[in-house]
Amino acid sequence: MTILEIKNVTKQFGGLTALSDVSFQIDEGEIRGLIGPNGAGKSTMFKNIAGFYTPTNGNILYQGKNIEGQKPHTIAELGIVRTFQETTLFQEMTVFENALVGTHIKGRTDVFSAIFGLDKNKQKAAGEKVMEVLEFMGLSDRKDQFASELPLGSQRALALSIALVSEPKIMLMDEPFAGMNPEETNHMMDLTRKVRESGITIVLVEHDMKAVMGLCHYLTVLNFGEVLAQGTPEEIRGNDKVIEAYLGGVK
Numbered sequence: 001m002t003i004l005e006i007k008n009v010t011k012q013f014g015g016l017t018a019l020s021d022v023s024f025q026i027d028e029g030e031i032r033g034l035i036g037p038n039g040a041g042k043s044t045m046f047k048n049i050a051g052f053y054t055p056t057n058g059n060i061l062y063q064g065k066n067i068e069g070q071k072p073h074t075i076a077e078l079g080i081v082r083t084f085q086e087t088t089l090f091q092e093m094t095v096f097e098n099a100l101v102g103t104h105i106k107g108r109t110d111v112f113s114a115i116f117g118l119d120k121n122k123q124k125a126a127g128e129k130v131m132e133v134l135e136f137m138g139l140s141d142r143k144d145q146f147a148s149e150l151p152l153g154s155q156r157a158l159a160l161s162i163a164l165v166s167e168p169k170i171m172l173m174d175e176p177f178a179g180m181n182p183e184e185t186n187h188m189m190d191l192t193r194k195v196r197e198s199g200i201t202i203v204l205v206e207h208d209m210k211a212v213m214g215l216c217h218y219l220t221v222l223n224f225g226e227v228l229a230q231g232t233p234e235e236i237r238g239n240d241k242v243i244e245a246y247l248g249g250v251k
C-alpha cells in the first residue's frame, strides 16, 4: 500500500530549478533509498515533504491526502519526521533530555516550555516513552551523559531516538552514515533495520553504497532535479545511466 506519493513536484529557487516534475511512490513499511550526486535535489525533496519548503508545483500525498505546503509541525503531527542531525542536538543537555525533546516535535515548538511546563502525569508518561526508546536504541546506559560526550555512532543513535519518541509513521533520514567507520556503519544499519521492523517506513538519503544497497528495498535516483532511474538495488547497480551519472564516482 502506498503511504507517500510525490506527484509532479517542481521546486524552483529564483531561476534555479532544484526539482523538476519529480514523481514517485513509497510503500508502507519499505526502506526507500533516495540517491544521486550532490546538488541533485535530495535534501530539497526532504524539505518539501517535511513542510520546510512548499513545492512550486505538484502535490505530496500522505495516506492519500495532500500535505504539500503544510507547516513542519503539522506534518510531524501527522507522522512524518525528519531525523535530527547531530549538529542540532543540544550538546550541553543529557541524552535523556535531548530525547525528551522528541515528545514535543508534535504540536509544540517551544522546547523549553514543553519540557518544563508539563503537568506531572504527562511528564511521567513522556519520561517512560523516552526510556523505552533509549532502551530500544541501546542508549539507556548513557542516559545521563551529555550529548557532547557521545561518540559519533551514539550521537546519530540519539538523533534517531529523538525522532522515534514522537512515534512517526515515516522517517526521513538525511545522510545518517556520513563520516562513519565500518563498525559504526554496521551498527547504524542494524538500528535502521530495527526501526523499520517496528513498523516505520524509512526514506534514506545516503552516499554510503554499502548502507544503501544493504538496507533499501527500492531506490529512486535523482540527477539534476529529475528522476533518472528507479529499481531494486540490483537493477540500479547495473543501470548504465546511473553508473555514468553517479555510481562510477562513489564507493
Ligand SMILES: Nc1ncnc2c1ncn2[C@@H]1O[C@H](COP(=O)(O)OP(=O)(O)O)[C@@H](O)[C@H]1O
Residues within 6 Å of the ligand: 013, 016, 017, 018, 036, 037, 038, 039, 040, 041, 042, 043, 044, 045
Ligand atoms: N534554499 C535554497 N536556495 C537556493 N538554492 C537552493 C536552496 N536549497 C537548495 N538549493 C539548490 O538546489 C539544488 C539541490 O540542492 P540539494 O537539494 O541540497 O541537493 P542534494 O541534497 O541532492 O545534494 C542545488 O543546486 C542547491 O544549490
Ligand SMILES: [Mg+2]
Residues within 6 Å of the ligand: 042, 043, 044
Ligand atoms: Mg543534501
